[in-house]
Amino acid sequence: MTSYNKPLPNITAHGREFWEGTKRHELLIQECKDCGTKVFYPKIFCPQCGSSNLGWIKASGKGSVYSYSSSLGKNAPSAFLGDVPYTIAIIRLEEGVQLMSTIVECSPEDVKCDMDVEVVFDDVTEEITLPRFKPVR
């Protein structure tokens, strides 16, 4: 593992469980124990009913591309310059929640909306594992 020079997540108290999950290579989302609503990103209260009775469940890791944007050529000088070309995407998980991530193992030209994807885990530091998504082939 080489040193990672890109921004890392700011882990909040109510999001810690998510990051502990990714470290175990599990994609966790919240579920309201009162109304059943699936919740992501990590919240303190259910956005549907306002309950604070939120638990964690393991997501399937499968979903599809809802929207995406690719950086194909020039990029502002940053730690990401060496990654060009790359694609960031909004992934809609089977559970119905959405999250932003990057698409891997797929050239930007081949990314399409509604493309089926599944999670892969990228251990970027000893403490942080980022969920990324690759096409289901």
Ligand SMILES: [Zn+2]
């Ligand atoms: Zn609820």
